[in-house]
Amino acid sequence: MNKISSTNEFVIKFANVNGSGSASANQMFAKGVFRSGIPVSPKNIFPSNIQGLPTWFEIRVSAKGYLGRKAGIDFMVAMNPQSYNQDVAELNSGGYLLYDSSWKRDFNREDINIIEVPLTALCVEEFPNPKTRLLFKNLVYVGVLSNLMKINKNIFIELIHEQFQGKEKLIAPNIQALELGFAYAEKNLNDACDISVKEEDLTKGMILTNGNNAGGLGCVYGGATVCAWYPITPSTSLAESYKKYCDQFRVDEKTGKNKFAFVQAEDELSSIGMAIGANWNGARAFTATSGPGISLMTEFVGLAYFAEIPVVIFNIQRGGPSTGMPTRTQQSDILSCAYASHGDTKHVMLIPADPKECFEFAADSFDISDRLQTPVFVLSDLDIGMNDWTCPEFEWDDKRKFDRGKVLSKNDLDELDSWGRYLDIDGDGIPYRTLPGTHPEKGAYFTRGSSHDEYARYIEDGEINAKNLSRILKKFAGAYSYLPKPTYKQDTNASSKGLIYFGSTEAAMQESLDLLSSFGYPIDAMRIRSFPFGPEVWDFIDQHESVYIVEQNRDAQMRILIMAEGEINPLKLISILCFDGAPITAKFISESIIEHLDEQNISQTAEKIK
Amino acid sequence: MTYIIKPANHHPNLERNELGLTRRDYEGTISTLCAGCGHDSISAAVIEACYQLSLSSDQIAKLSGIGCSSKSPSYFLNQAHGFNSVHGRMPSVATGANLGNQDLLYMGVSGDGDTAGIGIGQFMHAARRQLNITYIVENNGTYGLTKGQFSATNDQGAKSKYGEENLFAPIDLPTMAIQLGAGFVGRSFSGDKDQLVPLLKAAMQFKGFSLIDIISPCVTFNNHVGSTKSYDHIREHNESVSSLDFVPIGEEIKASYKEGSKIDVPLHDGAIITLEKLSKKYNPLDKGKAIQGLNEAEKDGKVLTGLLYINPKVKDHAEILNIANTPLNQFKEADLCPGKSKLAQINASLN
Numbered sequence: 002m003n004k005i006s007s008t009n010e011f012v013i014k015f016a017n018v019n020g021s022g023s024a025s026a027n028q029m030f031a032k033g034v035f036r037s038g039i040p041v042s043p044k045n046i047f048p049s050n051i052q053g054l055p056t057w058f059e060i061r062v063s064a065k066g067y068l069g070r071k072a073g074i075d076f077m078v079a080m081n082p083q084s085y086n087q088d089v090a091e092l093n094s095g096g097y098l099l100y101d102s103s104w105k106r107d108f109n110r111e112d113i114n115i116i117e118v119p120l121t122a123l124c125v126e127e128f129p130n131p132k133t134r135l136l137f138k139n140l141v142y143v144g145v146l147s148n149l150m151k152i153n154k155n156i157f158i159e160l161i162h163e164q165f166q167g168k169e170k171l172i173a174p175n176i177q178a179l180e181l182g183f184a185y186a187e188k189n190l191n192d193a194c195d196i197s198v199k200e201e202d203l204t205k206g207m208i209l210t211n212g213n214n215a216g217g218l219g220c221v222y223g224g225a226t227v228c229a230w231y232p233i234t235p236s237t238s239l240a241e242s243y244k245k246y247c248d249q250f251r252v253d254e255k256t257g258k259n260k261f262a263f264v265q266a267e268d269e270l271s272s273i274g275m276a277i278g279a280n281w282n283g284a285r286a287f288t289a290t291s292g293p294g295i296s297l298m299t300e301f302v303g304l305a306y307f308a309e310i311p312v313v314i315f316n317i318q319r320g321g322p323s324t325g326m327p328t329r330t331q332q333s334d335i336l337s338c339a340y341a342s343h344g345d346t347k348h349v350m351l352i353p354a355d356p357k358e359c360f361e362f363a364a365d366s367f368d369i370s371d372r373l374q375t376p377v378f379v380l381s382d383l384d385i386g387m388n389d390w391t392c393p394e395f396e397w398d399d400k401r402k403f404d405r406g407k408v409l410s411k412n413d414l415d416e417l418d419s420w421g422r423y424l425d426i427d428g429d430g431i432p433y434r435t436l437p438g439t440h441p442e443k444g445a446y447f448t449r450g451s452s453h454d455e456y457a458r459y460i461e462d463g464e465i466n467a468k469n470l471s472r473i474l475k476k477f478a479g480a481y482s483y484l485p486k487p488t489y490k491q492d493t494n495a496s497s498k499g500l501i502y503f504g505s506t507e508a509a510m511q512e513s514l515d516l517l518s519s520f521g522y523p524i525d526a527m528r529i530r531s532f533p534f535g536p537e538v539w540d541f542i543d544q545h546e547s548v549y550i551v552e553q554n555r556d557a558q559m560r561i562l563i564m565a566e567g568e569i570n571p572l573k574l575i576s577i578l579c580f581d582g583a584p585i586t587a588k589f590i591s592e593s594i595i596e597h598l599d600e601q602n603i604s605q606t607a608e609k610i611k
Numbered sequence: 612m613t614y615i616i617k618p619a620n621h622h623p624n625l626e627r628n629e630l631g632l633t634r635r636d637y638e639g640t641i642s643t644l645c646a647g648c649g650h651d652s653i654s655a656a657v658i659e660a661c662y663q664l665s666l667s668s669d670q671i672a673k674l675s676g677i678g679c680s681s682k683s684p685s686y687f688l689n690q691a692h693g694f695n696s697v698h699g700r701m702p703s704v705a706t707g708a709n710l711g712n713q714d715l716l717y718m719g720v721s722g723d724g725d726t727a728g729i730g731i732g733q734f735m736h737a738a739r740r741q742l743n744i745t746y747i748v749e750n751n752g753t754y755g756l757t758k759g760q761f762s763a764t765n766d767q768g769a770k771s772k773y774g775e776e777n778l779f780a781p782i783d784l785p786t787m788a789i790q791l792g793a794g795f796v797g798r799s800f801s802g803d804k805d806q807l808v809p810l811l812k813a814a815m816q817f818k819g820f821s822l823i824d825i826i827s828p829c830v831t832f833n834n835h836v837g838s839t840k841s842y843d844h845i846r847e848h849n850e851s852v853s854s855l856d857f858v859p860i861g862e863e864i865k866a867s868y869k870e871g872s873k874i875d876v877p878l879h880d881g882a883i884i885t886l887e888k889l890s891k892k893y894n895p896l897d898k899g900k901a902i903q904g905l906n907e908a909e910k911d912g913k914v915l916t917g918l919l920y921i922n923p924k925v926k927d928h929a930e931i932l933n934i935a936n937t938p939l940n941q942f943k944e945a946d947l948c949p950g951k952s953k954l955a956q957i958n959a960s961l962n
Contacts, residue, residue, distance in 0.1 A: 208961035224947040226939040227710050250949040258935040262710040267736040271703040278707025283940035394958040397951045437692035438715050441669045447693040
């Protein structure tokens with residue numbers, strides 16, 4: 002029998018029943034490998050359901066640091082008879098299938114290695130309480146894997162201690178379950194598996210966390226004091242993370258009172274309304290949502306755009322359209338955010354690619370929004386938001402100050418003879434704002450979404466309105482200088498072909514480029530991190546004969562945006578699109594590009610022959 | 612509107628309040644509503660109430676939605692910041708503004724379309740959260756700016772200007788607000804300044820959600836025979852349940868009411884609302900009885916006005932959320948950002 006043999010490079014998948022407590026055991030396994038010094042990328046593939054449906058947890062282990070999703074499973078822990086057929090089919094030839102052999106099964110594949118562990122039987126024997134014994138099953142297979150893959154058992158024991166801090170009673174039985182599985186494998190499964198984990202030092206300076214945790218933390222660091230939100234997958238945990246860190250850092254020790262407000266609104270219209278109201282008053286405020294919430298918020302987004310009120314909106318994108326696939330990932334709200342709301346509107350977008358950038362962009366977004374007096378969207382997605390990523394540690398400079406932008410103080414107002422809320426004094430299109438309650442006689446004005454002149458007075462004069470709209474466009478045109486610049490995978494461009502990508506596609510990109518190179522197709526790659534685009538984007542497109550744009554949506558939304566904003570010839574921009582809701586893979590990207598290049602070569606050759 | 616130096620052409624002998632301000636100092640821009648519009652009388656009552664309370668306009672925020680009513684905050688308190696938000700969504704903007712700075716006095720101005728139609732959800736939740744706001748509904752039963760459609764507060768069977776009959780039962784905002792837990796609920800009539808001004812004063816000093824539903828006839832679209840929101844109809848069917856005085860802290864209670872009918876309601880800061888009950892049956896301190904009284908009056912075709920319900924013990928939204936006394940918009944980096952050393956601890960917990 003062929004056996005996959007690999008050290009520190011493999012994909013393991015857990016097939017479980019939703020609500021069976023498997024997620025924390027699977028996460029523990031991922032963390033065990035991470036603590037062994039090997040980068041991991043766990044992905045939770047879960048149904049929109051509380052209990053009973055199939056759920057999967059896929060972990061790619063890669064010493065090379067290839068952390069994009071990879072199709073084809075090397076090791077399957079099949080705990081759900083409901084999905085056996087599908088799970089077995091996904092295994093690579095020579096792969097391993099571990100299942101609960103308390104009920105024996107035949108699997109119709111000759112080319113895989115079956116590892117039988119009577120998990121239920123073991124638990125029934127070991128644990129008297131029928132209610133909890135099933136939960137321990139998960140820890141038993143972690144113990145089995147620890148033995149099979151030679152992962153230091155003590156790492157898991159340490160993790161159990163950490164996880165059950167405060168619930169000490171649970172520590173002993175969990176360790177017991179782990180030991181049970183470990184001992185069973187030791188006794189019965191010698192040489193059953195040639196996949197192993199060898200300790201390395203590759204995760205030094207790295208953390209394992211998800212983008213929503215990081216984003217919530219970034220809001221705390223960025224000085225947000227109001228979070229108004231409405232529960233929606235996959236954004237909910239961002240708001241909850243903000244609350245968690247506020248409870249830790251923002252409760253006044255003397256008074257016990259909160260230096261933050263956390264409001265679960267009645268819907269998304271209300272949550273963004275609250276965020277806008279707080280920002281109008283000079284308190285940094287944000288909301289977190291996903292596609293359907295964005296649709297509901299768009300009227301308010303237009304108000305904040307036109308009345309020039311800062312507000313930060315996190316969009317943790319999920320599969321659309323409509324309710325779509327709430328628990329799957331996509332990058333399909335690029336256009337609905339870039340041009341959200343009726344009338345001529347355009348919005349700043351920050352597009353993080355991993356949890357570290359979620360932290361940084363969250364903190365930056367408040368400075369940018371205050372500086373530009375306009376809504377800022379932070380466009381993450383389910384893959385970054387809800388999955389743990391191996392990424393560099395968070396960093397912070399204590400000298401950093403909040404950039405509150407052009408806000409007039411009482412003294413500033415005292416020194417001014419006249420002031421207009423929407424006057425472009427500095428020539429950058431950004432006017433000066435005042436906050437309610439600043440000055441007894443000066444600076445009061447009427448904020449409105451109806452057309453207004455430079456002094457915020459209601460007008461119906463088309464020329465004045467057009468002038469105002471042009472000024473806002475000027476402000477937008479200069480916005481890129483405050484935004485994160487693109488990053489590149491090469492120091493200098495070396496190919497006639499370019500590739501543009503963004504967001505969570507980062508995880509699969511280095512592997513894609515390496516694959517392409519190995520097939521003789523070196524390609525230059527640039528990652529867009531914000532909108533509006535700066536000159537770097539146009540230069541990169543200029544410098545290449547043709548440019549692939551890799552996106553996780555159907556309609557090539559980033560390509561449309563680039564074409565529209567840069568008046569780029571559509572023939573120059575070739576789409577690589579993945580929109581099945583699973584994180585994009587390096588295999589998909591490289592194969593799609595090679596296929597295109599081959600077709601192009603054939604047609605060029607045909608042209609020559611003619 | 613952006614500030615302009617106000618012309619100093621007041622009559623030299625204009626009466627001045629404690630701040631040395633005249634009523635003119637509380638005015639806004641010139642109204643663009645129809646001549647005779649009830650809303651303008653309400654603006655005048657707001658000016659009078661703020662003048663009498665000697666409030667600093669700059670410490671007031673005026674927020675509104677969309678509609679004729681929502682235009683009216685431009686017509687009072689020029690030195691107060693205003694926010695004309697989107698249709699029906701003023702409550703959420705006011706909630707956020709209040710979270711950002713609890714020290715300002717929030718005045719929400721809305722209409723029956725803005726509140727009972729498109730914005731009923733936000734209205735209900737603001738009341739339920741006990742947002743600290745004086746929420747004025749300028750209620751004329753009609754959509755004026757779009758030329759006279761029925762609103763959700765219009766009575767069943769009432770006739771439009773064009774003779775069309777309203778088929779649906781009305782939403783009674785005070786009844787709903789009491790049900791939802793609003794701490795202060797009143798109703799008045801734009802034509803009854805004597806009742807409206809003390810009611811506004813009391814509402815503005817109340818900490819919590821205070822609704823004043825003000826019947827404010829639309830002279831252009833809903834002031835005809837067959838309308839139940841016309842000047843004539845309201846004058847005929849108005850029944851006041853109470854007469855009240857708002858007495859700021861330290862002032863002597865001057866109103867003398869009949870023995871046995873007087874109630875003093877102390878507010879959170881020590882100010883007192885003195886109330887004369889005009890109806891034996893009606894009790895504004897009892898939620899169940901207040902709702903019962905409103906239901907019975909509705910059956911009799913009467914419009915109850917005055918202070919309909921008050922619960923001086925409510926906690927407002929910011930208090931419920933345990934928010935610091937310092938307004939959130941005043942905190943700086945040192946208060947808000949945990950810094951590098953804490954981040955190192957967080958990093959350590961994630962590896």
